[in-house]
Amino acid sequence: MVNWMRWFPENVSTYGGDVDSVFALIYWVGLVWFVITLGTFGVFLVLYRRRQGRRAFYITGEPLRQATWILVPIAVVLLLDLWIDWRGAPAWAKVKGQSPPAELTIQVTGRQFVWEVVYPGPDGKFGTGDDRQFSNEIHVPVGRPVRLVLKAGDVVHSLFAPNLRFKQDMVPGRLTGGWFEATKPGKYELLCAELCGISHSLMNGWLYVHPPEEYQAWVKQQWPAARAAAERSPR
């Protein structure tokens, strides 16, 4: 209940651990502060409750010497803030910065209320005859970086893959993108994380992470005509 780290769905991406560790850092720092702050607060409430014949002390907190009681904890807060930023920056850069070279690029377009998933096919190019489109399912090989090109057809959508720790809005008129590398084969849920209209909560889908052979089999099944070409091509 209170150990929030256990509530995340299983992480299956190479960078998910970085995100989770920044979360854990903030969790522990926050928990310690919460306990110290509310503990002090509670102790004060008990110790200094009104009692017969005892008068409050006249302490204005104005002189620097008294304000030090706050200045010091505040300096610690500042340092902890900077620590969290320091640990956060590389995690952010890993997820949202330059993506590593990827063999597979997939284009996903959000449209009320479906994810249109387009593969470039064996030629590796979008907009050619061997493109194939799927609805609400993304198939990728395990252990390979995958690049995503994200578009929106009508309103703002947001592709959320909890197990990957991946989320990115799709904005009409603007190309957005991202990348991920899945670490474990399986079937993982996708959902839309930005209110997109009446059937927003029906806009979900699945990410299938396949072992290499299984992925090749899936590719062959989808592009039977190009099978021979695909086998020869390095892509």
Next chain:
Amino acid sequence: MSPLPQSGMSAPHAAGHGEAGFWRAYVFSTDHKTIAKQYLAWGLFWTVVGGLLTVPMRWQLAWPGSDVPGWGVVGASEYNVLVTMHGTIMVFFVAMPILLGAFGNFLIPLMVGARDMAFPRLNMLSIWVFGLASLVLLVSFFVPGGAASAGWTGYPPLSGKVEYTGSNWGLTLWLLAHALEFAAFLMGGVNFLTTALTLRAPGMTLMRMPLAVWHQLAATLIFLLSVGPLIAGAVMLLLDRLIGTRFYVPGSGGDPLLWQHLFWFFGHPEVYVLLLPPVGFVCEVLPVFSRKPIFGYRWILWATGGVVGLSFIVWAHHMFVSGMDPRLAMPFSISTILISVPVAWVLFAMIATLWRGSISFETPMLFALGFIAMFVFGGLTGIFNGSAPVDIYLRGTYFVVAHFHYTLFSSTVFGAFAGFYYWFPKMFGRMLSEPLGKLHFWLTVVFFNLTFFLMHNIGLAGMARRTADPRPFEMLQPHQWINEWATVASFLLLAAQIPFVVNVIRSLVAGAPAPVNPWQASTLEWSVASPPPHLNWGEALPVVERGPYEYSVPGESQDWLPQRRPLATGA
């Protein structure tokens, strides 16, 4: 006042000072205290509406697709209306009118020693324009297509075209209601600043002004400086909807992200507009009930100044994954997390005020303490959201819903109740019942936590906010009990407000008359009759001779010294 028999109250109703006639006294009044009550009445009305909207919403989340008693099944479109209007109402039509409209209007002239606001007629115009805004919003529920359903943030293109949401006039009226309300608060804001800066009583220097007034001014300043871009943005959205301009339409030079920037440039400062007035209330209540000066008056002012400044450079933390340049994320993440410094300062100063005090636990104090405890927690969960990499996961989940309820509910409910219980005797001239008040506090604090705490957990488990139906999501199935739990707790949280309603009605009908200064407090408003007469001060303005928090001064026989110099009556 004149239609009422002036029984018992020794207020100096100098001839000609009372407003004549029922209409002039209660409806078309320029008296800041009456306008405050009018804002309060609207705010309470909308609290009931906004609170009851959560009943079908929560019911649908707990038992999706089943009949809500007396309502029917909540459809997806209807759910979007509920979630949109709950947010809109609570932020703009409950928190704003109560925290600023009611308390600001009531407190500022009384606490600085003015007879009324600087521009009383403008003030009356403000409440009337707000009334108009309220009526427009009310009408929007009953037009074909229903009320607005694009979320309280109204992101285009969703909010730009009828076919995307189904709301036609509903959304247009929603925009119009916002525009009118902003106009009302602009007029109010001009009054707040001018009154506090120019109409202070003799001796009321700026550094003797109570923190409640300072925080009203800080909130007003933030509002005045941030609302312009949103008004411009709203007008563009209105034009997009009504006459086919394309400000937010991609492909012809428009850009949906423009709205997000304009909205959040206002929207994030707005949360500080809602936080700071309650911080001010709590800064008044703590010294009185611990009989000690506030810890570090000037330091608190600097910290609040820091909040005001930082509030303008954090807005894009709502947009880390919106599609804006990812290189912008870390600077905004750093500025966001830095806000913890001034906010923690104020909270630590509040806790330090308790140190070596003489604390008693009357209802206003309980709510003030509740504010501190809940807000510390809500502030800490804000750091998760403020951290850009963590926010990739958290953005748009129930974790965010839990976070902003811990911050907004603690400020606008716990903070506002602290102020309400504290100043009710001054406002209405009657005492409230302490046992009922304490019952109200404990029920509220328990059911508030039961309602919202586990929303963090279900958010971490992957539940997206604005989900109209949790059933399609396999990963949520093991956690559906949390939705049921939160729903039951939220109903009990609503029921927990019954003691409050009973208390207020009982007090207004048969409560004990309030003395001038029931809490033995120092600030000026406690030196006039409860309720204060029209024009507040009788013949002569009060003269102020010391700061607002002179409690337990060594060598003095009583443990409080009033700000106001005693009248030279020879007694």
